[in-house]
Amino acid sequence: MRHDEVVKGDTLHPGDPVIIDRYSTTARFNHWMTAASLVLLALSGLALFHPALYFLTGLFGGGSNTRAIHPWIGVFLFFGYMGLFFRFWKVNLWTPTDGTWLSKLHVFLTGHEEDMPEVGRYNFAQKAVFWWMGILIMISIASGLAIWDQYFSTYTTVDQKRIAVLVHSMAAIVMICIVIVHVYGALWAKGTMTAMLKGRVTGGWAWRHHRKWLRELAADEKARPGTPPATPAE
Amino acid sequence: MFPPFPNPPTTPTQARFGEGDLIRRSASSVTPPAQRQTEVAKLIDVSKCIGCKACQSACLEWNDLHEEVGVNVGVYDNPLDLTPASLTVMRFTEWVNPESQNLEWLIRKDGCMHCEDPGCLKACPAPGAIVQYSNGIVDFVHENCIGCGYCVKGCPFNIPRISKVDEKAYKCTLCSDRVAVGQGPACAKACPTQAIVFGTKEQMKSHADGRIKDLKSRGFANAGLYDPPGVGGTHVMYVLHHADKPEIYAGLPNNPRISPLVDLWKGVSRYAGFAAIGAFAVFSVLHSVVAGRSKVSEEDETNAKRLADHEGSNGSQERAST
Ligand code: HEM
Ligand code: SF4
Ligand code: SF4
Numbered sequence: 001m002r003h004d005e006v007v008k009g010d011t012l013h014p015g016d017p018v019i020i021d022r023y024s025t026t027a028r029f030n031h032w033m034t035a036a037s038l039v040l041l042a043l044s045g046l047a048l049f050h051p052a053l054y055f056l057t058g059l060f061g062g063g064s065n066t067r068a069i070h071p072w073i074g075v076f077l078f079f080g081y082m083g084l085f086f087r088f089w090k091v092n093l094w095t096p097t098d099g100t101w102l103s104k105l106h107v108f109l110t111g112h113e114e115d116m117p118e119v120g121r122y123n124f125a126q127k128a129v130f131w132w133m134g135i136l137i138m139i140s141i142a143s144g145l146a147i148w149d150q151y152f153s154t155y156t157t158v159d160q161k162r163i164a165v166l167v168h169s170m171a172a173i174v175m176i177c178i179v180i181v182h183v184y185g186a187l188w189a190k191g192t193m194t195a196m197l198k199g200r201v202t203g204g205w206a207w208r209h210h211r212k213w214l215r216e217l218a219a220d221e222k223a224r225p226g227t228p229p230a231t232p233a234e
Numbered sequence: 235m236f237p238p239f240p241n242p243p244t245t246p247t248q249a250r251f252g253e254g255d256l257i258r259r260s261a262s263s264v265t266p267p268a269q270r271q272t273e274v275a276k277l278i279d280v281s282k283c284i285g286c287k288a289c290q291s292a293c294l295e296w297n298d299l300h301e302e303v304g305v306n307v308g309v310y311d312n313p314l315d316l317t318p319a320s321l322t323v324m325r326f327t328e329w330v331n332p333e334s335q336n337l338e339w340l341i342r343k344d345g346c347m348h349c350e351d352p353g354c355l356k357a358c359p360a361p362g363a364i365v366q367y368s369n370g371i372v373d374f375v376h377e378n379c380i381g382c383g384y385c386v387k388g389c390p391f392n393i394p395r396i397s398k399v400d401e402k403a404y405k406c407t408l409c410s411d412r413v414a415v416g417q418g419p420a421c422a423k424a425c426p427t428q429a430i431v432f433g434t435k436e437q438m439k440s441h442a443d444g445r446i447k448d449l450k451s452r453g454f455a456n457a458g459l460y461d462p463p464g465v466g467g468t469h470v471m472y473v474l475h476h477a478d479k480p481e482i483y484a485g486l487p488n489n490p491r492i493s494p495l496v497d498l499w500k501g502v503s504r505y506a507g508f509a510a511i512g513a514f515a516v517f518s519v520l521h522s523v524v525a526g527r528s529k530v531s532e533e534d535e536t537n538a539k540r541l542a543d544h545e546g547s548n549g550s551q552e553r554a555s556t
Pocket of ligand 2: 357358363364374381382394402
């Protein structure tokens with residue numbers, strides 16, 4: 001069996017229930033820093049997007065501060081996402097199963113996960129979030145730099161800035177929509193939050209949502225703590 | 235001759251317009267005053283300008299602004315562009331008239347046009363950072379400005395400049411402080427040829443008519459008034475000898491209007507944006523209500539345990555294949 005779905009650090013602890021380490025402390029830290037910067041960016045950005053939300057500038061110490069801080073949080077987000085990217089890009093690569101999974105999306109949405117193809121560490125929807133966020137963050141950064149007038153005003157023409165600010169706000173909207181789905185997905189599947197909060201999931205969770213990953217882990221001696229594994233009394 | 239403004243009285247005078255006369259306020263709504271004040275305007279007669287820059291000096295002087303000592307790059311424009319301190323700049327163009335082969339020296343005083351439909355105000359996200367008085371003056375209120383530079387993107391004339399010192403936007407105020415006490419703008423006061431005059435918009439239009447007739451009689455068949463309708467007209471107008479080609483005057487826009495990109499950004503994109511976010515939120519709520527949450531069952535745990543225990547026994551063989 002190939003081990004495409006396993007990330008360094010994934011560890012299976014046999015027992016009742018089976019416990020699997022899914023996210024290391026650094027991975028979780030990386031994730032939550034990225035998430036926090038996204039939320040702060042969305043709040044500070046939306047404050048300038050519509051007057052009805054201008055009051056959000058109060059969270060950042062007023063309008064001028066909001067304007068000044070926002071792009072810097074963007075820089076922070078960039079590094080946060082890069083960390084996640086290099087950590088997880090491999091297990092987010094497209095596999096033929098993803099196509100099958102997508103074609104049965106309605107089955108998934110109506111709550112019949114047992115009829116879905118077995119997926120690895122991430123399912124199609126999770127991979128889509130991963131890649132789309134990456135693309136949109138890159139778009140936000142490119143367009144954000146073009147309107148970061150405090151430092152870079154002379155690098156673009158006014159017309160380019162007009163396009164950039166429009167692209168920037170639309171990319172932000174799409175990102176916010178994706179974040180909604182992402183958060184909802186994490187809340188919807190019970191046991192998922194523990195993965196990112198405590199770093200571990202139960203075997204049953206993996207069996208239900210990421211069976212291919214579980215199979216690979218189970219088959220992998222290296223993915224078990226301690227050596228050598230005792231021969232289980234059947 | 236246009237009758238010059240009398241000198242100001244030495245006793246304090248009541249301001250003629252203020253907060254109560256706002257017809258627009260950026261990122262907020264105002265109750266417009268019951269009665270609009272007479273619209274004012276500044277008329278710049280390009281054909282009369284001799285390029286002496288007295289207006290530029292008067293502007294710095296009145297507004298207590300200090301331009302840095304610059305460098306001469308080989309043209310008369312000085313400084314080369316508007317800056318947070320130079321709210322007006324004379325732009326010089328040497329233009330060969332293709333009909334007469336005459337070299338014409340076109341000198342245009344650049345600065346805020348005080349649009350009736352101001353793109354800067356429309357784009358500004360900070361409540362009250364840009365206001366428009368019922369007499370037509372568009373003014374920046376610096377304590378409300380956050381320095382985002384959106385006004386630069388909104389303006390069809392590329393006028394506002396953000397100061398590196400305090401990160402706030404600056405542009406010509408039409409000397410709102412002088413106009414409030416019955417004076418004309420400092421530039422108009424200083425202009426030795428009356429190329430700049432100030433009064434009510436109607437007065438300025440009729441004065442322009444006379445000027446245009448004169449220019450036409452002297453062979454400038456296309457002389458005309460620049461009061462672009464695309465921005466609802468402006469409260470700074472030009473008399474141009476070649477009003478059919480405003481762009482020859484150092485790129486004065488021909489038929490300016492607020493960029494459609496800005497309209498999109500400040501209009502449809504907001505509704506589309508909130509609709510999309512709302513739709514995703516509603517979908518999530520509905521889905522959780524209809525489909526419920528996904529729970530891991532006892533059976534799932536048992537299956538996982540069986541898999542882990544079973545594979546664990548022959549795991550070493552599996553490892554060999556990695
Ligand atoms: C490196 C990344 C980023 C940079 C450099 C950046 C820069 C900027 C700049 C310069 C502005 C103009 C106002 C200001 O100066 O605060 C802006 C506005 C905005 N940003 Fe960002 N940003 C980045 C990432 C993001 C992200 C990830 C989001 C959303 C999650 C976002 C959402 C927004 C929104 C909604 C606006 C308001 C746009 C409008 O007024 O229509 N930005 N950004
Ligand atoms: S820089 Fe100031 S005046 Fe210009 S749009 Fe931003 S807040 Fe408004
Ligand atoms: S010229 Fe530009 S800065 Fe002046 S009122 Fe019009 S849009 Fe605003």
